Amino acid sequence: MSTVKLWTEEEVAADPRVKAVFEDIRATRKSDFVNNFWRALANQPALLERTWSSIKEVMVQPGALDPLTKELIYITASTINGCSYCIHSHTAAARAKGMTDQQHAELLAVIGMAAETNALANALQILVDPEFSVK
Amino acid sequence: MSTVKLWTEEEVAADPRVKAVFEDIRATRKSDFVNNFWRALANQPALLERTWSSIKEVMVQPGALDPLTKELIYITASTINGCSYCIHSHTAAARAKGMTDQQHAELLAVIGMAAETNALANALQILVDPEFSVK
Amino acid sequence: MSTVKLWTEEEVAADPRVKAVFEDIRATRKSDFVNNFWRALANQPALLERTWSSIKEVMVQPGALDPLTKELIYITASTINGCSYCIHSHTAAARAKGMTDQQHAELLAVIGMAAETNALANALQILVDPEFSVK
Amino acid sequence: MSTVKLWTEEEVAADPRVKAVFEDIRATRKSDFVNNFWRALANQPALLERTWSSIKEVMVQPGALDPLTKELIYITASTINGCSYCIHSHTAAARAKGMTDQQHAELLAVIGMAAETNALANALQILVDPEFSVK
Amino acid sequence: MSTVKLWTEEEVAADPRVKAVFEDIRATRKSDFVNNFWRALANQPALLERTWSSIKEVMVQPGALDPLTKELIYITASTINGCSYCIHSHTAAARAKGMTDQQHAELLAVIGMAAETNALANALQILVDPEFSVK
Amino acid sequence: MSTVKLWTEEEVAADPRVKAVFEDIRATRKSDFVNNFWRALANQPALLERTWSSIKEVMVQPGALDPLTKELIYITASTINGCSYCIHSHTAAARAKGMTDQQHAELLAVIGMAAETNALANALQILVDPEFSVK
Numbered sequence: 059m060s061t062v063k064l065w066t067e068e069e070v071a072a073d074p075r076v077k078a079v080f081e082d083i084r085a086t087r088k089s090d091f092v093n094n095f096w097r098a099l100a101n102q103p104a105l106l107e108r109t110w111s112s113i114k115e116v117m118v119q120p121g122a123l124d125p126l127t128k129e130l131i132y133i134t135a136s137t138i139n140g141c142s143y144c145i146h147s148h149t150a151a152a153r154a155k156g157m158t159d160q161q162h163a164e165l166l167a168v169i170g171m172a173a174e175t176n177a178l179a180n181a182l183q184i185l186v187d188p189e190f191s192v193k
Numbered sequence: 194m195s196t197v198k199l200w201t202e203e204e205v206a207a208d209p210r211v212k213a214v215f216e217d218i219r220a221t222r223k224s225d226f227v228n229n230f231w232r233a234l235a236n237q238p239a240l241l242e243r244t245w246s247s248i249k250e251v252m253v254q255p256g257a258l259d260p261l262t263k264e265l266i267y268i269t270a271s272t273i274n275g276c277s278y279c280i281h282s283h284t285a286a287a288r289a290k291g292m293t294d295q296q297h298a299e300l301l302a303v304i305g306m307a308a309e310t311n312a313l314a315n316a317l318q319i320l321v322d323p324e325f326s327v328k
Numbered sequence: 329m330s331t332v333k334l335w336t337e338e339e340v341a342a343d344p345r346v347k348a349v350f351e352d353i354r355a356t357r358k359s360d361f362v363n364n365f366w367r368a369l370a371n372q373p374a375l376l377e378r379t380w381s382s383i384k385e386v387m388v389q390p391g392a393l394d395p396l397t398k399e400l401i402y403i404t405a406s407t408i409n410g411c412s413y414c415i416h417s418h419t420a421a422a423r424a425k426g427m428t429d430q431q432h433a434e435l436l437a438v439i440g441m442a443a444e445t446n447a448l449a450n451a452l453q454i455l456v457d458p459e460f461s462v463k
Numbered sequence: 464m465s466t467v468k469l470w471t472e473e474e475v476a477a478d479p480r481v482k483a484v485f486e487d488i489r490a491t492r493k494s495d496f497v498n499n500f501w502r503a504l505a506n507q508p509a510l511l512e513r514t515w516s517s518i519k520e521v522m523v524q525p526g527a528l529d530p531l532t533k534e535l536i537y538i539t540a541s542t543i544n545g546c547s548y549c550i551h552s553h554t555a556a557a558r559a560k561g562m563t564d565q566q567h568a569e570l571l572a573v574i575g576m577a578a579e580t581n582a583l584a585n586a587l588q589i590l591v592d593p594e595f596s597v598k
Numbered sequence: 599m600s601t602v603k604l605w606t607e608e609e610v611a612a613d614p615r616v617k618a619v620f621e622d623i624r625a626t627r628k629s630d631f632v633n634n635f636w637r638a639l640a641n642q643p644a645l646l647e648r649t650w651s652s653i654k655e656v657m658v659q660p661g662a663l664d665p666l667t668k669e670l671i672y673i674t675a676s677t678i679n680g681c682s683y684c685i686h687s688h689t690a691a692a693r694a695k696g697m698t699d700q701q702h703a704e705l706l707a708v709i710g711m712a713a714e715t716n717a718l719a720n721a722l723q724i725l726v727d728p729e730f731s732v733k
Numbered sequence: 734m735s736t737v738k739l740w741t742e743e744e745v746a747a748d749p750r751v752k753a754v755f756e757d758i759r760a761t762r763k764s765d766f767v768n769n770f771w772r773a774l775a776n777q778p779a780l781l782e783r784t785w786s787s788i789k790e791v792m793v794q795p796g797a798l799d800p801l802t803k804e805l806i807y808i809t810a811s812t813i814n815g816c817s818y819c820i821h822s823h824t825a826a827a828r829a830k831g832m833t834d835q836q837h838a839e840l841l842a843v844i845g846m847a848a849e850t851n852a853l854a855n856a857l858q859i860l861v862d863p864e865f866s867v868k
Contacts, residue, residue, distance in 0.1 A: 059596045060318045061419045062432075091324060095310070098317040102433035105440070108520065109310065112513060116302045122295040127262055128303050131269050135307035135447075137856040138273035140410040140680040143314040143321055144307070145858055149601045150325040160257040162602075163642035166856050167251045168263050170645070170849040172270035172279070175230070175244065177675075177848035179278040181812040181841050182233040183195045183820055186278055189226060190285040191464045194731045196824045197837075237838035240845070243652060250648065270852070272451040275545040275815040280453055284466045297467075298507035301451050305444040305510070312443035312540075316407040316436050318415055326599045329866045330588045331689045332702075361594060365580070368587040372703035375710070378790065379580065382783060386572045392565040397532055398573050404536050405577035405717075408543035410680040413584040413591055414577070420595040430527040437521045438533050442540035442549070445500070445514065449548040452503040453465045456548055459496060460555040461734045542721040545815040550723055554736045567737075568777035571721050575780070578717035579710040582810075586677040586706050588685055600858045631864060635850070638857040649850065656842045662835040667802055668843050671809050675847035678813035683854040683861055684847070690865040700797040707791045708803050712810035712819070715770070715784065719818040722773040723735045726818055729766060730825040 065100040075103040079110050086118055093147060126155045130165050137169055200235035210238040214245050221253055228282060261290045265300050272304055335370035345373040349380050356388055363417060396425045400435050407439055470505035480508040484515050491523055498552060531560045535570050542574055605640035615643040619650050626658055633687060666695045670705050677709055740775035750778040754785050761793060768822060801830045809844050 070080050080100075083092050099106040117128055129152035136144035152162075205215050215235075218227050234241040252263055264287035271279035287297070340350050350370075353362050369376040387398055399422035406414035422432070475485050485505075488497050504511040522533055534557035541549035557567075610620050620640075623632055639646040657668055669692035676684035692702070745755050755775075758767050774781040792803055804827035811819035827837070 059416075059591070060320055061416060061597060062317055063597055064320070093322045093324070094319050095314060095317075098319050099313070101429065102436060104520075105313075105433055105437050108437075108517060109313070109440075112306055112517070113310070115509075115513065116299075116306045121299050122293060123265075123299045123303070127265065128299075130258075130262065130266055131300065131303045132307045133856065134266050134269040135273050135304055136311055137852055138270050139308065139311040139315075140855055141311040141314050142855075142858060143319045144311050145856060146321045146325040146599075146601060149856075158257060159641065163645055164251075164256050164258045164263075165266065166642060166853055167645050167648075168258070168266045169270055169856055170649075170853050171247055171251045172267045173274065173852035174845040174849035175248075176271055176274040176276040176279050177812055178234070178240075178244070178841055178845050179230060179276050180274075180815055180817075181808070181820060181824075181844055182197055182230075183817060184229050184233050184278045185195055185199070186281045186464070187228045189228070190281040192466060192468055194726070194821075196732060196821060198732055236834065237841060239655075240838055240842050243655065243842075244845075247648060247652070250644075268451065272447055275450055277450075277453060280451060281464075281466060284451075294506065298510055301448055301507060302510050302513075304451055305448050305514075308447035309440040309444035312407055313436055313440050315410055315412075316403070316415060316419075316439055318412060321599070327601060327603055329686075329861070330590055331686060331867060332587055333867055334590070363592045363594070364589050365584060365587075368589050369583070371699065372706060374790075375583075375703055375707050378707075378787060379583070379710075382576055382787070383580070385779075385783065386569075386576045391569050392563060393535075393569045393573070397535065398569075400528075400532065401535055401539050401570065401573045402577045404539040405543050405574055406581055408540050409578065409581040409585075411581040411584050413589045414581050416591045416595040428527060434521075434526050434528045434533075435536065438528070438536045439540055441517055441521045442537045443544065445518075446541055446544040446546040446549050448504070448510075448514070449500060449546050450544075452467055452500075454499050454503050454548045455465055455469070456551045456734070457498045459498070460551040462736060462738055538721065542717055545720055547720075547723060550721060551734075551736060554721075564776065568780055571718060571777060572780050572783075574721055575714040575718050575784075579714035582677055582713035583706055583710050585680055585682075586673070586685060586689075586709055588682060600860055602857055604860070633862045633864070634859050635854060635857075638859050639853070645853075649853070652846055653850075656839075656846045661839050662833060663805075663839045663843070667805065668839075670798075670802065670806055671840065671843045672847045674806050674809040675813050675844055676851055678810050679848065679851040679855075681851040681854050683859045684851050686861045686865040698797060704791075704796050704798045704803075705806065708798070708806045709810055711787055711791045712807045713814065715788070716811055716814040716816040716819050718774070718780075718784070719770060719816050720814075722737055722770075724769050724773050724818045725735055725739070726821045727768045729768070730821040 060094075060098055062098050062101045064094050064097040070097075070100060073100070073103070076100045076106060079106050082114075083110060086114060095143065095147065126152060126157060129155055129157070130161075133165065134169050134172075138173065195229075195233055197233050197236045199229050199232040205232075205235060208235070208238070211235045211241060214238075214241050217249075218245060221249060230278065230282065261287060261292060264290055264292070265296075268300065269304050269307075273308065330364075330368055332368050332371045334364050334367040336367075340367075340370060343370070343373070346370045346376060349376050352384075353380060356384060365413065365417065396422060396427060399425055399427070400431075403435065404439050404442075408443065465499075465503055467503050467506045469499050469502040475502075475505060478505070478508070481505045481511060484508075484511050487519075488515060491519060500548065500552065531557060531562060534560055534562070535566075538570065539574050539577075543578065600634075600638055602638050602641045604634050604637040606637075610637075610640060613640070613643070616640045616646060619643075619646050622654075623650060626654060635683065635687065666692060666697060669695055669697070670701075673705065674709050674712075678713065735769075735773055737773050737776045739769050739772040741772075745772075745775060748775070748778070751775045751781060754781050757789075758785060761789060770818065770822065801827060801832060804830055804832070805836075805840050808840065809847075812844055813848065
C-alpha cells in the first residue's frame with residue numbers, strides 16, 4: 059500500500075493539469091503505459107509537473123551521456139538509497155534500452171565493489187591525496 | 194587524520210605481501226603514484242590483497258561496460274554513500290579516463306534527479322507495477 | 329514477517345513490565361490501538377521502556393515545536409533512512425494531527441529538493457562558506 | 464577542496480546565463496552574498512538554472528508550510544544524508560529565519576529519536592499495521 | 599519479485615561453474631539449503647564465484663573475531679543500509695550460531711543508540727577531538 | 734567548525750544541570766577527559782541528560798554482550814551512517830577496550846563484505862526465503 063492513493067485513468071482524465079502531464083509522458087515515451095510513480099505524484103500537480111519536466115530534461119533530452127548509461131547511473135543511486143520501487147522501474151527501463159545480462163552483471167559487480175570500498179574508506183577515514191585536487 | 198597510519202614507501206618495501214600488491218598496482222596502472230586508500234589498507238595485508246584483486250577483476254579487466262562508464266557508476270555510489278575520499282578519487286579517475294565537463298555535468302544532473310525521485314518514491318511507498326516484473 | 333514475534337494482548341497482559349508500558353501508551357494517546365512497533369519491542373522490556381519514555385519526552389511533551397512539525401521532521405528522517413514502517417506510521421500520525429494534502433505535497437517537495445541538493449553538494453564536495461560559521 | 468572550481472565574481476560576470484541566475488538569487492534573497500553551492504553549480508549552467516528555479520518554487524514561494532518549517536525539514540534530510548555542507552548552510556538559514564536555540568534543541572531531539580526508531584524498525588522488520596493504510 | 603530470476607536446482611545442475619559453487623556452499627555449511635541470494639547471483643557466475651570466495655574468507659575462516667560477533671556486525675551494517683533480505687538472513691544466521699534473545703535485545707539497543715548519536719553528531723558537525731588521533 | 738558552540742570547562746561549571754552530567758561522565762569513565770560530543774550537547778541540557786543516561790544504560794551497564802563487542806557494533810553503524818566523528822571516537826574507544834589490529838582488520842573486512850552484499854541484495858531485490866521466518 060502506498061501513503062497516497064494511485065490515480066485511475068478516470069481521475070486523471072478529470073483533472074486538466076494531471077491529464078496534460080500524462081499525455082506528454084505517453085507522447086514522449088511512445089507508450090500508453092504510465093507507471094505508478096506518476097499516479098502517486100498526481101495527488102500533487104505542481105510536484106508532478108516539475109518532476110516530469112526535470113526528468114524529461116535530464117533523462118530524455120540528448121546529451122553527452124547516452125540513455126543507457128543514464129539508466130545505469132539511476133539504478134546505482136536507487137540501489138544505494140535502497141529505493142525498491144526505483145530499482146525495479148529503472149532496471150526494467152535499462153533492459154528496455156538494451157542492457158544485456160552481461161552489462162547488468164558488470165553493473166552489479168561495480169556497485170558492489172563501490173559499496174565495499176566506500177565503507178572501508180569511511181571506516182579508515184582516509185585523507186584525500188593532494189593529487190586528486192582540482193587545480 | 195585517518196583511524197590507521199598510512200604506510201610510507203619504506204614500510205611498504207619492508208613487507209613482502211604489501212610490496213607485491215603495491216608493485217602490481219603500479220604495473221597495472223602504469224603509474225608510480227599509489228594513493229592513500231592502499232596505504233591505509235596496507236595495515237591489513239589479507240584485506241589489501243583481496244580488495245586489490247577484486248578491483249582489478251571488476252574495474253580493470255575488459256568487459257561489457259567501458260572503463261569510463263564504470264567510473265561514473267563508482268562516483269554515483271560514492272556520492273550516495275557520502276564517501277568523501279571515494280568521490281575525490283573516482284572523480285579524478287574519471288577525468289583521467291576522459292570524462293568531459295559536459296559528461297560530469299550530466300552525471301550530476303542524473304544523480305540529483307535519482308536522489309530526488311528515490312526520496313519521493315520512498316515517501317510515497319509506491320507499489321511496484323506488475324509490468325516491471327521479471328517473467 | 330518480522331525478525332521477532334509480535335506480542336498479542338494475552339502475552340502483554342501476562343508480563344507486568346510490558347503491560348505497564350502498553351497502559352501508558354493507551355492513556356497518553358487516548359486510544360486503545362497499540363501499533364506493531366511496540367508489539368515487537370515487547371520482546372525487549374528494557375528497550376521498550378526506554379524507547380517509550382524517550383518518545384513521550386520528545387514527541388508528546390509540549391515544547392518549542394508543535395506536534396505536527398515534529399511529525400513532518402519524523403517523516404523526513406524516516407524517508408531518507410528508507411524505513412518503510414516508519415514512513416507509514418508517521419504519515420498516518422501526521423494526518424491524525426491535521427496534516428492537509430497540500431502540506432503533505434509541500435513536505436514531499438522539500439524532501440525531494442533536499443535529497444537532490446544533498447547529492448549535488450556531496451558530489452561537488454563543496455567547501456563550507458565561512459559565513460555559515462557559528463561565531 | 465571541491466571536485467570542481469568555485470566561480471569568482473569575475474567569472475560569473477563574464478557568463479550571461481550564470482550572471483542572470485546570480486542576479487536573481489541576490490534579488491530574491493535581498494542579500495549580496497551568494498554561497499559556494501551556486502559557485503560550484505555555475506560550472507553547469509543548465510543544472511544551475513534548473514536547481515535555482517526549483518529551489519525558488521519549493522523554498523521561497525509562499526505555501527502551506529512556513530519558511531522555517533521548510534528549513535527544519537531540510538536540515539533533517541541533510542543530517543540523515545550526512546551532507547556536511549547542507550547541514551551548515553541550512554542551519555544558518557534556519558537561524559536567519561528565526562530558529563531559536565530551544566527549537567534547534569527540539570529539532571535535534573526529534574531527528575535523534577527518528578534515527579533510533581528507524582534503525583529499530585528496520586532491524587525488527589516490523590509489519591505495517593493495516594490501520595495505517597490509505598483508504 | 600526480484601530483478602533477476604532465481605535459479606532452480608535443475609538450472610544449477612546444468613551449469614558447471616554455478617554447480618561447483620553451490621556444492622562448496624553445501625559442503626562448507628554442512629547443509630543442503632542454499633538461500634535465494636546465491637540463486638540470484640547464479641545469473642552472474644563470475645560475481646557468484648568471487649562473492650562466495652570472499653564470504654568464505656571473511657565469515658567462515660577462523661580469525662580474531664568469533665563467528666557470532668561477525669554476524670552481529672553483519673546485522674548492524676544491513677540494518678543501517680536498510681537491506682531487508684540481509685537483515686532476515688543474518689538474523690537467522692546469528693540465531694543458528696547461538697545468539698540469545700538477550701543478546702539480540704542488546705544488539706538492537708546498541709544499534710539504536712548508535713543511529714541516534716550518529717544523527718546528533720552529524721547535525722552538530724562536531725569537531726574530532728585531537729585525543730582520538732592515531733599517533 | 735560545529736553548528737553549535739562547544740562548552741568550555743568554565744561554562745560547564747556555571748550550569749548545574751550540565752555540570753552534574755559532566756561529573757557523572759568523569760566518574761563513570763574514571764577519566765577527566767570529556768570529549769566534544771558532550772560539549773556540543775551541553776547547549777541542550779535535556780537532550781544531554783537523556784542521551785548520557787541512555788548511553789550509560791546501553792554501553793556501560795554489564796549485559797549479554799561484552800563492552801568491546803558493543804564498540805565493534807557502534808563502529809559498524811557509524812561507518813555505514815558515514816559519521817566521521819563517531820568513527821573516530823568509537824575506534825579510539827574500541828582500542829581503549831582492547832581491540833587488536835587483527836580484530837580491527839577483521840571488523841573492516843566484515844563491514845566491507847556486508848556493504849557489498851547489502852548493495853547486491855538490494856539491486857537484485859531478492860525475495861526473503863521462508864526458511865528465515867520467525868516461527
